[in-house]
Amino acid sequence: MDPSLLNRSWTHEQGFQLSTNPNQIPLSDLNDFFSDMPWANPLPEAALRNLIRQSLCFALYDVHNADHKLVGIARWISDFVSVAYLTDVYLLPAYRSQGLGKWMMSCIDETFHSMEHLRGMILIVDRGGGEEILYRKYLGMDDLQSPAILLDRKGRGSAR
Template sequence: MELEIPIRSWTRDNYLISTDPSLVPLDALNEMFASDDVHWGQPLPLEHLRMMVQRSMCFALYEVSNSASLGEEEHSNETRPPRRLIGFARWITDMVTVNYLTDVYILPEYRSKRLGVWMMGCIDEVFTAMPYVRGMILIADRGSSTEALYRKYLAMDDLQSPGFLMDRKGRGAASGS
């Protein structure tokens, strides 16, 4: 029996957060990965990016046009897309015991709108509903604004002793990190 990733969505004003991987525009996601702000990653070939999205639980943040928010997406005469990807986060997860939060990013022009706080709330809502979850892990830059966000809104804390974190960079790691 294979456990499917649950499809959830939340709306607020002209914004949508969805876990539906079929909505994620891969070209727009790769543009995010190409940003200097995403120092931990880089764009991927589309077939590999598609695989990554399909095998993760993604929390994609969209700005939604007025017509799309009214359910008229198919009939809109607007030239701008009905959904614009403006933020992203994903879990590498078995959907039972552990979630590794990674690739958290919001476009700079949207960062002062508390959308990151909202996204963390959506992530926390799914996390707290998991009856057998042992934990969530992530790697963040010490002293960054994201560290404070994770501590405050996801109740994340330093790894407890005697535990420690190890890593090994692979060929796909961003250079200089």
């Protein structure tokens, strides 16, 4: 893996920082996010640590105050070379609809472009919602090309 992938950061002029450093992520705050995501469940600490270690997390911090609170996340599951699955895109409600989601997508897009052997990226989203627009318009995602389909199977940890 390119180690620089886990050490990137972007500064937003309105007092936010996006970082891929997994060591910065506060586990309990991330678990609060999972409690609020309809598709996820909170996890025991050891499982959370494993999840972070094996993902590329784009963690968004509010840096207006010294505590640098975690306010959002976008998590990639990947081999960091050839394929990537984007999941767990989330902002705390107070931080939504201010353009931060679009900004996170632009940083992800930049990272995606920097990976020369990456074949592609997939994600799953409800059809017809605002999030579908976000991914299509700001991350360049598109429908699977016909006749391909996406199959899935729920696991024991699925929330829905």
